[in-house]
Structure formats: structure tokens, C-alpha cells
Amino acid sequence: MDLSIVDLAPIPQDGSATDAYANTVDLARSAEEFGYERFWVAEHHGMADHIASTTPETLIAHLAAETDEIRIGSGTVLLNHYQPFKVAETFASLDAMAPGRVDLGLGRATGIPAVDQALGTDRHKQNPDEDHAEKIEATVSHLYDGFPEDHPYADISLPRSADDVPEVWVLGSSPSSAEIAGKLGLRYCFAAFIRPNLAERAFETYREHFESSDVGAGPDDPEGMLAINVACAETDEEAARLRATAEAAYKRMRRGEVGSPPTVEAAIDELGGVPEPTPNPLPDGEWSRSISGNPETLSALLEQLTDRVGVDSVVVQNTIADHEDVVRSHELLAEGVGL
Numbered sequence: 001m002d003l004s005i006v007d008l009a010p011i012p013q014d015g016s017a018t019d020a021y022a023n024t025v026d027l028a029r030s031a032e033e034f035g036y037e038r039f040w041v042a043e044h045h046g047m048a049d050h051i052a053s054t055t056p057e058t059l060i061a062h063l064a065a066e067t068d069e070i071r072i073g074s075g076t077v078l079l080n081h082y083q084p085f086k087v088a089e090t091f092a093s094l095d096a097m098a099p100g101r102v103d104l105g106l107g108r109a110t111g112i113p114a115v116d117q118a119l120g121t122d123r124h125k126q127n128p129d130e131d132h133a134e135k136i137e138a139t140v141s142h143l144y145d146g147f148p149e150d151h152p153y154a155d156i157s158l159p160r161s162a163d164d165v166p167e168v169w170v171l172g173s174s175p176s177s178a179e180i181a182g183k184l185g186l187r188y189c190f191a192a193f194i195r196p197n198l199a200e201r202a203f204e205t206y207r208e209h210f211e212s213s214d215v216g217a218g219p220d221d222p223e224g225m226l227a228i229n230v231a232c233a234e235t236d237e238e239a240a241r242l243r244a245t246a247e248a249a250y251k252r253m254r255r256g257e258v259g260s261p262p263t264v265e266a267a268i269d270e271l272g273g274v275p276e277p278t279p280n281p282l283p284d285g286e287w288s289r290s291i292s293g294n295p296e297t298l299s300a301l302l303e304q305l306t307d308r309v310g311v312d313s314v315v316v317q318n319t320i321a322d323h324e325d326v327v328r329s330h331e332l333l334a335e336g337v338g339l
Contacts, residue, residue: 001302001303001306001312001313001314001337002037002225002312002313002314003035003036003037003313003314003315003316003333003334003337003339004036004037004038004039004040004071004225004313004314004315004316005027005028005031005036005038005039005040005315005316005317005330006040006041006042006075006227006315006316006317007024007027007028007039007040007041007042007053008041008042008044008051008053008317009021009023009024009041009042009051009052009053009059010023010050010051010052010260010261011048011049011050011051011052011260012260012323013260013263013321017048017052020051020052020053021052021059021062023323023326024041024052024053024059024063025062025063025066026323026327027039027323027326027327027330028063028066028067028070028072029066029067030327030330030331031070031330032067032068032069032070034330034331034334034339035334035339036070036330036334036339037070037071037313038070038071038072038073038103038315039063039067039070039071039072039073040056040072040073040074040075040076040103040105040315041053041056041059041060041063041072041073041074041075042056042074042075042076043055043056043074043076043077043078044111045111045112045115045119046111046112046114046115047258049258049259049260050258050259050260050261056073056074056075056076056077057074057077057090057091057094060072060073060074060094060102061094061097064094064097064098064101064102065097069101070101071101071102071103071167072098072101072102072103073102073103073104073105073166073167073169074091074103074104074105074106075105075171075189075227075315076105076106076107076169076171077104077105077106077107078107078108078109079106079107079108079132079135079136079139080108080109080110080121080125080128080131080132080135081116081119081120081121084135084136084138084139084141084142085138085139085142085153085156087104087106087139088139088140088142088143088158089142089158089159091104091143091166092142092143092158092159092160092165092166093158093159094166095160095161095164095165095166096159096160096161099161099162099163099164100161100163100164102164102166102167103166103167103168103169104139104143104166104167104168104169105169105170105171105189106136106139106168106169106170106171107170107171107172107177108128108132108172110123129176129180132177132180133180133183133184136170136180136184136186137184139168140168140184140186140213140215140217141153141215142156142158143158143165143166143168143217144165144215144216144217145215146214146215146217165217167187168186168187168217168218169186169187169188169189169225170184170186170187170188170189171188171189171191171227172188172189172190172191172202173190173191173192173194173195173198173202174195174198174202175198175201175202175205177190177202178190178202178203178205178206178209179205179206179209181206182205182206182207182208182209182210182211182222183209183210183211184211184213184217184218185210185211185212185213185214185217185218185219186213186217186218187218187219187223187224187225188202188203188206188222188223188224188225189224189225189226189227189315190202190203190224190225190226190227190309191227192226192227192228192287192289192305193227193228193229193289193290193317196287196288196289197287199226199287199305199308199309200308200309202309203224203309203310203311206222206224207222207310210222223311224309224310224311224313225311225313225314225315226305226306226309226311226313226314226315227314227315227316227317228290228291228302228305228314228315228316228317229246229289229290229291229316229317229318229319230290230291230292230298230302230316230317230318230329230333231243231246231290231291231292231318231320231329232292232293232294232295232298232328232329232330232332232333232336233292233294233325233328233329233332234294234332235294236277236278236280236292236293236294236297237274237277239277239278239292239293239294239297239298239329240274240275240276240277240278240292241264241268241274242264242292242320242325242329243275243278243290243291243292244264244267244268244271244274244275245261245262245263245264245267245319245320245321246261246289246290246318246319246320247267247271247275247290248261248262248266248267248270248271249261249262249267249319250289250290251270251271252270260321261319261320261321262321263321263322264321264322275292277292277293277297278291278292278293278297278301280293280297280300280301281300281301281304282301282304282305287305290318290319291305294332294336295332295333295335295336295337296336297336298333298336298337299336299337299338302314302337316330316333318330
């Protein structure tokens with residue numbers, strides 16, 4: 001199994017964005033040392049009190065300079081905010097700085113109305129799925145010189161490395177994003193920490209609609225990755241304590257509350273106790289928004305979940321308040337899986 005990490009550059013309590021970026025660099029270096037395949041950074045806007053990852057392209061350049069071999073990418077660029085050419089131009093430049101190491105994960109999301117307005121984003125597209133698919137296809141066409149000769153954009157060139165092109169992924173949490181990825185012949189990553197119960201349906205949809213990319217931007221056969229919220233510790237019980245932060249943060253989000261994730265102690269108080277350890281194995285058909293366990297437990301759980309959807313790659317997100325606990329969680333998980 002391949003493991004990767006997606007990071008939000010969370011701002012520590014009483015800290016700043018500078019502290020958040022330092023922690024992200026430290027985690028990327030640690031991920032490379034532990035044997036992780038990829039390190040992705042997310043895009044979120046209007047959350048400056050607790051998330052510093054607003055511009056993945058900026059962080060990717062910095063992280064590529066601070067690491068040696070691990071792939072660095074976006075998880076995700078929110079394409080509904082931007083023009084495809086600018087995204088393609090940016091990531092071609094990034095790939096030229098770190099040839100063969102850059103991933104371009106493409107997704108979409110609307111956020112706080114004022115922020116979307118500030119970004120110039122139209123929140124009321126008549127056919128949002130069609131618009132998203134067209135933007136992804138245009139981005140890929142710019143990157144892979146895929147426009148027909150008579151197209152107005154056919155002669156636009158990008159700054160490139162000698163031999164490489166960014167690896168393109170479609171990221172999403174619904175069957176509609178899976179269908180887009182399949183029809184365009186691109187790699188697909190499903191966010192099970194958002195809509196876990198749709199994971200199996202999404203990957204079925206992806207494979208059902210898969211057609212090889214006309215411009216060689218994707219794999220010959222469907223290639224998928226599962227994104228899961230994970231907390232790992234030496235024991236199942238301690239891991240469940242760490243998972244309390246994720247559980248409490250989700251409950252806050254459902255109430256419309258935003259802010260820094262609570263500490264473990266505050267989360268346990270909010271939940272009325274420590275969450276039960278994640279069952280191993282999970283009951284048939286059951287999906288959890290977040291899972292926890294010791295290295296052996298999580299290795300078995302990840303095997304179970306990836307077998308359900310037919311992939312062998314996982315990208316790990318976590319919502320753990322303390323940076324040292326975050327790094328240790330990823331270290332233990334890597335040991336459990338055998339990276």
C-alpha cells in the first residue's frame with residue numbers, strides 16, 4: 001500500500017501562519033523520511049484564524065525546495081475560482097523547478113460568500129458539473145499540448161521542464177466528480193472524510209466511465225486513491241483519544257462553528273468522554289468519517305477499506321491539535337503499513 005499525506009497548515013493555538021508553515025515543512029520532511037509517496041497541501045479561504053493553507057502553489061514551491069524526493073502537490077486547487085490557463089502555467093512552472101515531483105490535484109468548493117465574491121467566483125453556475133469538467137479538460141489541454149491545431153490556444157506555450165509534466169488528479173467527494181475523472185481518463189482521489197458512505201459508489205462510477213485520456217494525461221487503466229482521516233498511537237485507546245479532536249471538530253462544523261480544532265482534553269469534554277476505539281474490522285458496509293488505532297489495527301483497517309473500493313493508495317488527513325502528535329501519528333502509521 002502507498003501512503004500519502006494531505007496537510008492544511010493548521011495554525012497552532014496562540015500561533016501564526018509563520019508557525020503553521022514551519023510545521024508543514026517539518027511534516028513534509030518527516031513524511032519523506034518515513035517513506036510516504038506524496039505530500040499534498042490543501043486550499044481553504046477565509047479561515048485565517050485556524051488554516052494557513054490558502055495558496056497551495058506557494059507552499060508547493062517552498063516544500064519542493066525543502067525536500068528531495070517526495071512528490072509535492074495540491075490537495076486541491078479549487079478550480080472554480082480560477083482560469084485553467086493560469087493554473088496550468090503555474091503548475092508547469094512548479095514542475096520545471098522540481099521535475100517529476102509535482103502533482104496537480106483539481107477540485108472545487110464554494111465557501112464564505114464574501115470570500116467567493118472577493119475571488120470573483122460565480123456561485124450560481126447553471127450547469128456546475130459541466131463547467132467543472134470543461135475547466136479540468138482545458139487545464140489538462142494546456143499542460144499536455146492537447147488543443148487541436150485550429151484551436152485559438154494551440155500555439156500558447158508554457159515554461160516547462162525538459163521531460164516532465166505535472167501528474168493530474170481529480171479530487172472529489174461525490175459520484176459526479178468520479179464520472180468527470182473517468183470520462184477524462186484522469187487519476188481520481190475520493191475524500192472519504194467528507195462523505196464516507198459514497199466511497200464505493202464513487203469508485204464504481206469512476207471505473208464505469210473510465211476512458212483513456214486522449215492527450216496522455218492519465219493512466220492506461222483506472223487509478224484511484226482514498227482520502228481518510230486517521231489518528232495513530234501506540235494503543236487503540238490512546239489513538240481514540242487523539243481522534244476526539246476530529247470528532248468534536250466535525251460536530252462544531254455541523255453547528256456552523258469554525259475555528260481551531262479543540263485540544264484533546266477540550267474535545268473529550270465536548271463529547272462527554274473518550275470516543276470508542278474504531279472496531280477492527282469495521283462491520284460490513286460501515287464507513288467512518290475518521291478512524292483510529294495502533295499501527296497494526298490501522299494497517300488492517302486500511303486494507304479493509306481499500307479492498308472495498310479496489311485501490312491500493314491512501315492519502316491521510318488528520319485533525320490532531322498538537323504538531324508532535326501529528327508527526328508521531330504519521331510515523332507509527334508508516335511503520336504499521338511497512339513503508
